[in-house]
Structure formats: C-alpha cells, structure tokens
Amino acid sequence: MTQPLPDTPGFQQAAAKVKTFPTSPGVYLMKDVAGVVIYVGKAKNLRSRAGSYFLKAAAEDMRTADWIGEIADIDFLETDSEVDALLTESRLIKDIQPRHNKDLKDDKTFPYLMITTREEFPRVEVTREPKQKGVKLYGPFTSAGALRGAIQVMQRIFKFRTCSLDISESDERWNWFRPCLLASIQQCTAPCNFRISKEDYRRDIRRLQTFLEGGRTKLLKEMTQEMQSASKNLDFERAAVLRDEIRMLERLDERGELDTHAQPEVFYIDPKKGLAGLRKVLHLSETPRVIEGVDIAHLGGGQTVASLVQFIDGLPFKPGYRRFRIKDVSGIDDFRSIYEVVSRRFRKLSNDGETFPDILLIDGGKGQLNSAMAAFRDQEITPPTVISLAKRDEEIFRPGESEPIRLSKSAFALRLLQYVRDESHRFAQHYHHILRSKATLDDR
Structure with missing residues (x-):
C-alpha cells in the first residue's frame, strides 16, 4: 500500500528548503520540531541526496517510512570532498547520537597508516590505535581494505618492513636471523638480517613519506605507461595487475587531514595521570575532578558563539556541553565575548546554587584570562581555579603571575589540557548551526 508523504508544515518547509541546497558534497542534518537532530547523512550532491527524503519513495521505503514524518527542519554542512563528508558524518553521529542513525554509533574508528620513525629500522603498519609519539601518521583513511591493498603495492616499490621485530643495528644476533618470505619475493630489503644498512633503509622510508605527502604523480605516470605497454603487447594479465595497483594507490587520496578529522577516542590520554599532574603543577x-573549557568561534555573517565543554575525571561529559550565542558584543572581540560567557555561566551557577568546576580553562593567552577574571570580579563571584592555554607555545597562564607555566609536550597535565581545549574548539567550529535545542544552545 502506498504511503502518503507527511503534510505537516515543518515537513513542507524542509522540503522547500532543501531545494536551495548546493550541489556540492556535504552532510545534511534532519531535525524534529524541537530542533533536535534526529538523523545525519552524507552526500556527494547535497541537494539531490537530501531531497530524496521528500519524495514518495522515502514514504514507501521501510528504512525511512517510520520516521520522516518527524522532520520539521533540515540543515547542511558543506565539505570539500566526498571523503570529508564521510568523515564528518561519522564524527557527528558519534557525538550527537541521532536516534534514527543505526550505523556509526559504535566505537569503531577509521584506520591510519603509521610509520614508527624512532625505530632504527622504521616499520609501516595499518592501525586503528595509533601512537602519539615516535611515529608519523597519515589518515584517517575511509577504507581499511583499500589501505592494506595500497600498502602491498607500495611495499613492492619501497620494500619496507611491516613486521613487529625490534631490530637494533648493535645486536649482532640479527646477522643470523632468517628473513621471512617477503624478502624472498623482493618486497622487503630484510633489515632483520642486515641485508641493508640503516642509512639506506631510512632513505627508502623518506622516499615513501615523500610519496605519501604528494609525490605520487611520477610513479603513477610510470605505472600507467607500463600498463599501456603491457596491453599493447597483449600481456593483458600484467596490464590488469597494474590497473588494480594504480587504483589502490589512487585511493590513498581517500583520507582526511589529521587535524581536521581528529578522532579523539583513538588517542588515549591517561586521565588519572593528567589530573594528578594538574594538581601538582x-x-x-x-586532585581536580571537573574541568570546563571555553572557546570562542566566529561564524559566517559576523555571528559569534562560545562553546563550553565539561570533563569529569579527565573524560568528556557531553551532557554538560553548552553553547552560548554572544548577545552583547558587536563585531569580533574575543575579550568581551569571554567576559560575557563567563559572566553568564557563573552567574547562573551561583544563582542556582550549583557547584563550580574545579578548573576553568580559557582558550588563549593573558588577555583572554584577564577578561575571564574581570567577569568574576564584576559579578562579585569567587572564581574556581582559572587558567588559560595559549596555542602558539602551549603555555599555561595563571592570574597574577607574569611568567607562564611551560611543560614538556609529553607531560600528562599538558596533554589533558590540550584535550579539553581542542574539544571545546572542535565543538564550537563543527556544530555552530546544527544543535538548536535548549540543552545545547544556551541563551541564558
């Protein structure tokens, strides 16, 4: 039996709105009458894909028929490519948990290609749990299978190792080690048997890195010419192999940027050590338990919003996330914006008799910190521990102290503060116009 399309005003308005969407890649977000995001999807063509939910076929499709009647609004985020759309969709679904998205809600993450640069003979591997130190990361990639296939092709060219052996040039026992099959088929130079010097092996790794960082044109051109030559000589089997290898290498473009598409759940930070470090520093x-981080974001049209994220026991507590639309500041003025949001946040906590966080982290330097402290002073509110973290040199500023605190980049305390700061920045930048419910966009 044919199901009619919903005729609610919200659905009709959304159907009209989607016709104005661009035809570029991006992510679309369905909202209910309360403004809560109920579904997130990706699209190669936003107008076409999002518009399909307002056709009769959507009312007849068992996957969508039960919930499209809840649609009261629709919005979109434009991306640079289909890959960016896929990665952004995954990130949004994990963070928002829309009730009608069934996939991508789990903890599964996209894979990375990792080179262990601090080892004497670096190895290459595919991992979903990358290390933070002593490695060079590429990704995240959208397809683990395609990435592994590309590594096999690259290994034939650059002959790197993928094993987990701990090879040391000073250990003579490796002179008698028997290499694996990859050495026999000329896909590894067998550093495990010292068949290549450390200098020559590391040179090959540098060539691989150059290839991964954009130097693929020459190699792909040579492989294409070889494929065409094989086909001309009627060696179709060889031509087919080269064709598949070229496709695998071309799929290396299907990856995101490390900073743009951060997957915070894959970079583990020991929360206990971070909190203990903060207590000491x-x-x-x-030992602090609750940390709140504030960041200011400037959106299209001159609008300014502030994000506030909350961490409990060193981990994100997303029900405590808030966004504030800046009301009393015209133009771009981070100092006055911080003053406003800190005033509003802590005035409300004080009036409601709620507990303050143990640490308030402001994104910025001395000026931003002074603006936050001025808000407490003018409100006559005793502040919690307030600090700021300046991104340029990762320096920690405290009220009344002229010199910043400088920590090792590997210090657990600094890494936890960076996590809070980066999470507040990500929350502000990515979701400025998609979560309009009272719980996440606080006008108070």
Whole structure:
C-alpha cells in the first residue's frame, strides 16, 4: 500500500528548503520540531541526496517510512570532498547520537597508516590505535581494505618492513636471523638480517613519506605507461595487475587531514595521570575532578558563539556541553565575548546554587584570562581555579603571575589540557548551526 508523504508544515518547509541546497558534497542534518537532530547523512550532491527524503519513495521505503514524518527542519554542512563528508558524518553521529542513525554509533574508528620513525629500522603498519609519539601518521583513511591493498603495492616499490621485530643495528644476533618470505619475493630489503644498512633503509622510508605527502604523480605516470605497454603487447594479465595497483594507490587520496578529522577516542590520554599532574603543577590542595573549557568561534555573517565543554575525571561529559550565542558584543572581540560567557555561566551557577568546576580553562593567552577574571570580579563571584592555554607555545597562564607555566609536550597535565581545549574548539567550529535545542544552545 502506498504511503502518503507527511503534510505537516515543518515537513513542507524542509522540503522547500532543501531545494536551495548546493550541489556540492556535504552532510545534511534532519531535525524534529524541537530542533533536535534526529538523523545525519552524507552526500556527494547535497541537494539531490537530501531531497530524496521528500519524495514518495522515502514514504514507501521501510528504512525511512517510520520516521520522516518527524522532520520539521533540515540543515547542511558543506565539505570539500566526498571523503570529508564521510568523515564528518561519522564524527557527528558519534557525538550527537541521532536516534534514527543505526550505523556509526559504535566505537569503531577509521584506520591510519603509521610509520614508527624512532625505530632504527622504521616499520609501516595499518592501525586503528595509533601512537602519539615516535611515529608519523597519515589518515584517517575511509577504507581499511583499500589501505592494506595500497600498502602491498607500495611495499613492492619501497620494500619496507611491516613486521613487529625490534631490530637494533648493535645486536649482532640479527646477522643470523632468517628473513621471512617477503624478502624472498623482493618486497622487503630484510633489515632483520642486515641485508641493508640503516642509512639506506631510512632513505627508502623518506622516499615513501615523500610519496605519501604528494609525490605520487611520477610513479603513477610510470605505472600507467607500463600498463599501456603491457596491453599493447597483449600481456593483458600484467596490464590488469597494474590497473588494480594504480587504483589502490589512487585511493590513498581517500583520507582526511589529521587535524581536521581528529578522532579523539583513538588517542588515549591517561586521565588519572593528567589530573594528578594538574594538581601538582597548579599547586591544588586536592586532585581536580571537573574541568570546563571555553572557546570562542566566529561564524559566517559576523555571528559569534562560545562553546563550553565539561570533563569529569579527565573524560568528556557531553551532557554538560553548552553553547552560548554572544548577545552583547558587536563585531569580533574575543575579550568581551569571554567576559560575557563567563559572566553568564557563573552567574547562573551561583544563582542556582550549583557547584563550580574545579578548573576553568580559557582558550588563549593573558588577555583572554584577564577578561575571564574581570567577569568574576564584576559579578562579585569567587572564581574556581582559572587558567588559560595559549596555542602558539602551549603555555599555561595563571592570574597574577607574569611568567607562564611551560611543560614538556609529553607531560600528562599538558596533554589533558590540550584535550579539553581542542574539544571545546572542535565543538564550537563543527556544530555552530546544527544543535538548536535548549540543552545545547544556551541563551541564558
């Protein structure tokens, strides 16, 4: 039996709105009457894909028929490519957990290609749990299978190792080690048997890195010419192999940028060590439990919003996330924006008798920190521990202290603060116009 399309005003308005969408790649977001995102999808062509939900076929499709009647609004985020759309969709679904998205809600992450640069003989591997130190990362990639296939092709060319052996040039026992099959088929130079010097092996790794960082044109051109030559000589089997290898290498473009498409769940930070480090560095009487981070974002049309993220016991607590639309500041003025959001946030907490966070982290330097402290002073509110983190040199500023605190880049305390700061920045930048419910966009 044919199901009619919903005739609610919200659905009709959304159907009209989607006709104005661009035809470029991106992510679309369905919202209910309360403004809550109920479904997130990706598209090669936003207008065409999102518009399909407003056709009769959507009312007849068992996957969508039960919920399209809830659509009261639709929005979109434009991306640079289909790959960016896929990665952005995954990130949004994990963070928002829309009730009608069944896939991508789990903890599965996209894979990376990792080169262990600090080892004497670096190895190459595919991983969903990348290390943070001593490695060079590429990705995330959208297809683990395609990535592994590309590595096999690259290994034939650059002959790197993929094993987990701990090879040391000073250990003579490797002189008698028997290499694996990859050495026999000329896909590895067998550093495990010292058949190549450390210098020559590391040179090959540098060539691989150059290839991964954009130097693929020459190699792909040579492989294409070889494929055409094989086909001309009626060696169709060889031509087919080369064709498949070229396709695998071309799929290396199907990856995101490390910074743009961060997957915070794959970079583990020990929360206990981070909190203990903060207690020591900030000279606190007790180990902090609740940290809130504030960031200012400037959106299209001159609008400014502030994001506030909350961490409990060193981990994100997303029900505590808030966004504030800046009301009293015209133009771009981070200092006054921070003053406003800190005033509003802590005035409300104070009036409601709610507990303050143990640490308030402001994104910025001395100026931003002074603006936050001025808000507490003018409101006559006793502040919690307030600090700021300047991104340029990752320096920690404290009120009344002229010199910043400088920590090792590997310090657990700094890494936790960076996590809070980066999460607040990501939350502000990515979701400025998609979550309009009272729980996430706070006008108070």
